Amino acid sequence: MGRIVSALMVILSIAALLAGCAAVEWQREYPGLQENAPRAVIKQKNHRQGNISSYIRGFYTQESMRPDEIKLPTLKNYSPGKAIAKTLFTFSPYGLATLPFADIRGNKISVPLSRLGIAIQRRYYKEISRNKLIVVHAGDKYYLGDKSLEIGKSREISVNIIYEGTIFEVDYEELEWEDVIWAAIEKSSTYVLDLGDNKLYDNKKVVVGGADMSAVRLPADRLPLQGKSIIEICTNKSLELGKRAYFSADGTLVIEDAQGTITNQIPKPGKAGR
DSSP, rough: HHHHHHHHHHHHHHHHHHHHHHHHHOEEOOTTTOOSSOOEEEEEEEETTEEEEEEEEEEESOOSSSSSSOBEEEEEOOOHHHHHHHHHHHHOOTTTTGGGGGGGTTTTEEEEEEEEEEEEEEEEEEEEEEEEEEOTTTTTTTETTEEEEEEETTTBTBBBBSOEEEEEEEEEEEEEEEEEEEEEESSSSSSEEETTTTEETTTOOEEEEOOOOSSSOOOOOOOOOEEEEEEEEEETTTEESSSEEEEEESEEEEOHHHHHHOOEOOOOTTTTTT
């Protein structure tokens, strides 16, 4: 009977947590915006266009080629039911499971009614080539000196790989830049910023910002930077392990960060030292 009650409590807790987190407004707002001040909401859409990802970084209040002061959005207070939802989401062991229900990316930002420059952060990333270095098998025995390590069960400072996956050396190109859309936020309504088209629409779908701008593209006056990264692909995830990799004389894969500090050492499986 006790187990049944416990199970029922768990189910009710999960249901309450899902309902609570779904009701939470994980939104951001313009800094210094007073609680009852007139405001509008900007919704962002089309965050990714091909190899370019975009998001609102902040706002400018003085129009110039490169304004010096940018106002970064801050996390908004929670919506009604905030106390229960916040407690459950923060302390419950089911918090991670409900993460997709919370709008923590700040897709909606509350702004004052004024003329604002909407600063859009852009990042272009394109993989050029991928070279397989080693396959890490969960459960296999690996040996480093006199230490026996089992991938998936052991974690040592010298061996940070604990999942089954394939490690690649990736060559890529990337570039970051900023676009600014100026618009007069005049009514307490909802605006939609299409990050791909560089257009801000009011609630009547009229363009009120970015009418003179074309769709997002790489800047004509800047070239992407070339880079190299060591990544592990495992269970549909991509983890960056470092920036440089090489095999030592005994066959150990050594991975270093950009400063040359060793971040991972992955020996060949089945070496002496059992």
